[in-house]
Amino acid sequence: TQLLEQSPQFLSIQEGENLTVYCNSSSVFSSLQWYRQEPGEGPVLLVTVVTGGEVKKLKRLTFQFGDARKDSSLHITAAQPGDTGLYLCAGIEGTYKYIFGTGTRLKVLA
Amino acid sequence: GAVVSQHPSRVICKSGTSVKIECRSLDFQATTMFWYRQFPKQSLMLMATSNEGSKATYEQGVEKDKFLINHASLTLSTLTVTSAHPEDSSFYICSARTRGRIGVTDTQYFGPGTRLTVL
Numbered sequence: 001t002q003l004l005e006q007s008p009q010f011l012s013i014q015e016g017e018n019l020t021v022y023c024n025s026s027s028v029f030s031s032l033q034w035y036r037q038e039p040g041e042g043p044v045l046l047v048t049v050v051t052g053g054e055v056k057k058l059k060r061l062t063f064q065f066g067d068a069r070k071d072s073s074l075h076i077t078a079a080q081p082g083d084t085g086l087y088l089c090a091g092i093e094g095t096y097k098y099i100f101g102t103g104t105r106l107k108v109l110a
Numbered sequence: 111g112a113v114v115s116q117h118p119s120r121v122i123c124k125s126g127t128s129v130k131i132e133c134r135s136l137d138f139q140a141t142t143m144f145w146y147r148q149f150p151k152q153s154l155m156l157m158a159t160s161n162e163g164s165k166a167t168y169e170q171g172v173e174k175d176k177f178l179i180n181h182a183s184l185t186l187s188t189l190t191v192t193s194a195h196p197e198d199s200s201f202y203i204c205s206a207r208t209r210g211r212i213g214v215t216d217t218q219y220f221g222p223g224t225r226l227t228v229l
Contacts (some may be wrong), residue, residue, distance in 0.1 A: 041222050098218065
C-alpha cells in the first residue's frame, strides 16, 4: 500500500506567520491534489498539480509539485485564523485512484 | 460546481443493527463513486470503489460482507454497514467522479460526510 507522509502532523502558529507543509512519497503519481477539510465536513479541493516542478498560487497559498512527481509542498504566507483546518494531500494513481496523505492539522491563533 | 450530498449527516444506532448511508451526485452523472472512512484526527482511507451497475471493488482489509455497497444508478450509491459494532463508529465520506476523457485526471467531488456512532 502506498503511503503519503505529511509533515508536520500538527502546527499551531500565530496569525501573520508563514508555514510550509510537506507531502512525501516513494512512489510517482500522475498528479497530486491538496484539500482542506473543516471538522464534520468533506474535504474541499484547493489545487491540482500535474507537471513535475509545477508551481501554482492561490492567493496566499503556493503549491509545488516535485520534479520527480513524488512529493509536494504547500506554503502559506501570512497565515490567518481562517486558514485553520486539516490539510490533506492526495496522490493520484492513473486517472482516478486517490491515495490520501496522513494529514496536517493547522491552527492559526489570532 | 458539482455537488455531492450524503444522507444522513449523522446517525446513532445500537450495536447489531444495520445502517444505510446514501451518496448522491446532484447535478452530474457519476460513473464511479468512492467510499472513504476517516477516524478522528486522521486522514481518509479508501474503503471501496463503486462502479454503476457492477460490483464494488474493496480495498485490502475491508470486509465486503460487512460494508455492502450498491451503485444502482449514475447518481446514487449506498453504503450499508451491517451488524454495526462500536468499532465501526467513524466518519464516512463518499466522492463521485465525473465522466472524463480517457487519460485525463478526473475530478472527484466529495460529499459532506456521515458521522456514524454505534452504541
